[in-house]
Amino acid sequence: MVQLLREEIGMPRRRKGSDTWHFCTNCSQWPTSDYETGTGVSGEKCNECKSKQSNGGCKAG
Numbered sequence: 001m002v003q004l005l006r007e008e009i010g011m012p013r014r015r016k017g018s019d020t021w022h023f024c025t026n027c028s029q030w031p032t033s034d035y036e037t038g039t040g041v042s043g044e045k046c047n048e049c050k051s052k053q054s055n056g057g058c059k060a061g
């Protein structure tokens with residue numbers, strides 16, 4: 001099991017069928033159903049999550 005994003009963010013989620021990983025629970029697109037959790041082995045980080053993180057406004061999951 002690869003644990004790529006773990007240190008910085010906790011447990012990311014992405015919507016099934018999407019390549020975008022969310023790692024801020026306060027992201028407007030944070031998936032609450034029909035998602036998978038994981039470690040971002042492939043795919044992209046959500047831009048909104050990244051911007052929250054750089055503002056210090058990210059609530060990690």
Ligand SMILES: [Zn+2]
Nearest residue numbers: 022027046049
């Ligand atoms: Zn997001």
